[in-house]
Amino acid sequence: xxxxxxxxxxxxxxxxxxxxxxxxxxxxxxxxxxxxxxxxxxxxxxxxxxxxxxxxxxxxxxxxxxxxxxxxxxxxxxxxxxxxxxxxxxxxxxxxxxxxxxxxxxxxxxxxxxxxxxxxxxxxxxxxxxxxxxxxxxxxxxxxxxxxxxxxxxxxxxxxxxxxxxxxxxxxxxxxxxxxxxxxxxxxxxxxxxxxxxxxxxxxxxxxxxxxxxxxxxxxxxxxxxxxxxxxxxxxxxxxxxxxxxxxxxxxxxxxxxxxxxxxxxxxxxxxxxxxxxxxxxxxxxxxxxxxxxxxxxxxxxxxxxxxxxxxxxxxxxxxxxxxxxxxxxxxxxxxxxxxxxxxxxxxxxxxxxxxxxxxxxxxxxxxxxxxxxxxxxxxxxxxxxxxxxxxxxxxxxxxxxxxxxxxxxxxxxxxxxxxxxxxxxxxxxxxxxxxxxxxxxxxxxxxxxxxxxxxxxxxxxxxxxxxxxxxxxxxxxxxxxxxxxxxxxxxxxxxxxxxxxxxxxxxxxxxxxxxxxxxxxxxxxxxxxxxxxxxxxxxxxxxxxxxxxxxxxxxxxxxxxxxxxxxxxxxxxxxxxxxxxxxxxxxxxxxxxxxxxxxxxxxxxxxxxxxxxxxxxxxxxxxxxxxxx
Numbered sequence: 001x002x003x004x005x006x007x008x009x010x011x012x013x014x015x016x017x018x019x020x021x022x023x024x025x026x027x028x029x030x031x032x033x034x035x036x037x038x039x040x041x042x043x044x045x046x047x048x049x050x051x052x053x054x055x056x057x058x059x060x061x062x063x064x065x066x067x068x069x070x071x072x073x074x075x076x077x078x079x080x081x082x083x084x085x086x087x088x089x090x091x092x093x094x095x096x097x098x099x100x101x102x103x104x105x106x107x108x109x110x111x112x113x114x115x116x117x118x119x120x121x122x123x124x125x126x127x128x129x130x131x132x133x134x135x136x137x138x139x140x141x142x143x144x145x146x147x148x149x150x151x152x153x154x155x156x157x158x159x160x161x162x163x164x165x166x167x168x169x170x171x172x173x174x175x176x177x178x179x180x181x182x183x184x185x186x187x188x189x190x191x192x193x194x195x196x197x198x199x200x201x202x203x204x205x206x207x208x209x210x211x212x213x214x215x216x217x218x219x220x221x222x223x224x225x226x227x228x229x230x231x232x233x234x235x236x237x238x239x240x241x242x243x244x245x246x247x248x249x250x251x252x253x254x255x256x257x258x259x260x261x262x263x264x265x266x267x268x269x270x271x272x273x274x275x276x277x278x279x280x281x282x283x284x285x286x287x288x289x290x291x292x293x294x295x296x297x298x299x300x301x302x303x304x305x306x307x308x309x310x311x312x313x314x315x316x317x318x319x320x321x322x323x324x325x326x327x328x329x330x331x332x333x334x335x336x337x338x339x340x341x342x343x344x345x346x347x348x349x350x351x352x353x354x355x356x357x358x359x360x361x362x363x364x365x366x367x368x369x370x371x372x373x374x375x376x377x378x379x380x381x382x383x384x385x386x387x388x389x390x391x392x393x394x395x396x397x398x399x400x401x402x403x404x405x406x407x408x409x410x411x412x413x414x415x416x417x418x419x420x421x422x423x424x425x426x427x428x429x430x431x432x433x434x435x436x437x438x439x440x441x442x443x444x445x446x447x448x449x450x451x452x453x454x455x456x457x458x459x460x461x462x463x464x465x466x467x468x469x470x471x472x473x474x475x476x477x478x479x480x481x482x483x484x485x486x487x488x489x490x491x492x493x494x495x496x497x498x499x500x501x502x503x504x505x506x507x508x509x510x511x512x513x514x515x516x517x518x519x520x521x522x523x524x525x526x527x528x529x530x531x532x533x534x535x536x537x538x539x540x541x542x543x544x545x546x547x548x549x550x551x552x553x554x555x556x557x558x559x560x561x562x563x564x565x566x567x568x569x570x571x572x573x574x575x576x577x578x579x580x581x582x583x584x585x586x587x588x589x590x591x592x593x594x595x596x597x598x599x600x601x602x603x604x605x606x607x608x609x610x611x612x613x614x615x616x617x618x619x620x621x622x623x624x625x626x627x628x629x630x
Contacts, residue, residue, distance in 0.1 A: 052223065054174070055244075057242065057243055057244065061130075063160075064157075067126070068153050068154060070151075071109070072149070105127055130158065162241070163244070178216075183584060187303075190205045191203050193205075199222070201221050250299055262291075265321035273318070290601065295324065307579065307592055312578075318500075329497055330495060334563060335491070335565050337560065337565075341502060348522040348523070352518050356455065357454050363385060366450050366453050384434075388444065388446055389540040391438055391439055391443050391541075395429060418481060437538055449488075477493040478491075500576060526542050527540075542557045549602050565589075566578065579593050598619060598621040
């Protein structure tokens with residue numbers, strides 16, 4: 001998330017805090033004899049140093065889910081059935097919707113029939129877990145004979161990883177910090193050092209809310225097996241930390257990365273034309289130097305940049321695609337609040353498709369199906385869909401204000417109302433609609449609700465029909481509210497190349513591979529500086545920013561999210577840049593999504609007439625956008 005002050009875990013799936021997720025994970029682990037799969041071997045053991053604890057250690061819990069694989073749907077004379085995970089399940093049908101649930105709350109499925117009775121797309125709903133909220137992942141089906149369709153269920157992986165790098169300081173103490181790539185939990189549990197007495201060890205540091213150091217982890221070191229068994233004192237749950245080798249994913253590309261040599265992105269049947277840096281007039285040597293810098297980033301502090309991926313497209317072709325820390329092109333990545341821009345794009349696609357959606361439609365009248373309560377105050381009656389897309393609804397919902405009743409974390413921590421639309425509609429007003437923009441995640445989420453009520457079509461069905469299908473997005477996952485509503489305020493997951501397509505769609509004026517998906521007017525309005533929001537311009541859930549380039553400034557707009565997620569569009573240079581990272585709740589995330597481009601990428605971009613042999617020199621640029629003083 002960009003605008004609010006540093007928060008624990010904003011828009012990761014409803015702003016659930018990392019601290020609370022830690023507690024849930026530990027409670028889960030303590031409630032079962034064997035909650036996790038056996039750990040994998042860690043690879044080559046590094047040479048022992050003076051103190052046996054010096055080195056890199058890793059603990060990993062893998063909670064599955066195990067329910068995944070090929071699903072076959074069949075229409076029979078007695079009804080629909082699904083063949084899945086070695087069993088057959090009868091599907092219930094309500095109107096044009098098919099559904100079934102696994103026993104024991106292991107997951108459920110829904111799909112909407114098309115007009116001709118076929119099945120093109122459905123959603124697998126995996127249950128909430130130690131590290132994830134409820135998620136619905138898209139399942140795309142293809143015909144597999146008469147009255148038969150098949151698709152692949154690929155739920156979001158549920159893992160929790162801890163890295164513990166141990167170094168000997170000049171004063172003889174053992175320094176350390178906790179790194180957790182899934183949630184960056186270590187930024188809140190600020191480990192500082194390891195204390196050892198014989199085989200007993202303690203990881204000392206400052207827990208959330210504490211003013212003095214205490215034992216964050218306690219346990220022992222098994223010399224014979226070279227294993228540290230550490231437990232969180234509050235829960236008593238133990239983790240086995242095993243030594244990691246130099247090839248560990250803790251490092252961008254191993255501790256000693258090879259010299260990077262550029263290779264063009266792999267051409268795939270995903271709608272992306274590919275090309276080379278040379279064809280895009282981007283200096284290859286400059287980009288190679290940049291990627292080498294990322295590969296050699298020292299992971300020596302909690303705030304070291306963790307760039308998971310970076311992609312560049314110019315002149316309509318994908319020309320760079322590089323991943324780090326074990327990430328790859330096929331793994332759906334967190335987008336956090338960057339997927340707010342996905343919400344806006346879906347609204348625009350619905351308008352372009354001729355559905356009964358308009359920016360001026362009243363929020364409350366739509367959500368109440370025209371039966372607006374008589375006692376509703378005038379300011380709420382005046383609120384429009386456009387107000388939600390510009391964060392100018394007027395709700396008292398500032399995500400950086402702990403007292404705001406509409407704050408994302410306040411809503412998601414509330415156990416009384418599982419329906420987030422109802423919760424938001426009851427939030428009191430602080431301003432007249434349209435008067436001031438305040439960063440507030442419930443706004444785009446309520447926009448999804450307005451879209452749902454206006455069209456009568458499930459948002460994930462809309463997404464597949466209007467965006468997923470046309471843009472060839474085969475893997476999408478949406479976090480869900482407890483009432484099973486797709487969350488529009490952030491946290492959707494897509495594979496990096498697919499999420500980047502939103503930027504190219506906007507750059508193309510609303511077209512993807514010649515097909516009109518958004519109107520030119522909507523693209524222009526969405527990317528325009530309509531409001532000032534925390535010292536940065538804001539349109540329809542897209543941010544605006546200016547970058548230095550050569551002897552001038554170029555304007556850009558972008559989707560941005562906590563951790564370093566970003567899809568940045570620079571129309572003047574006909575360019576889209578996507579970044580993905582794992583520095584959640586850290587200021588370093590802004591450096592990834594806003595700083596890398598002007599410092600290292602833009603100096604390598606040439607225009608007609610530029611000499612080909614001009615050396616690329618990184619440019620100074622200070623990131624100053626995005627955080628409040630609260």
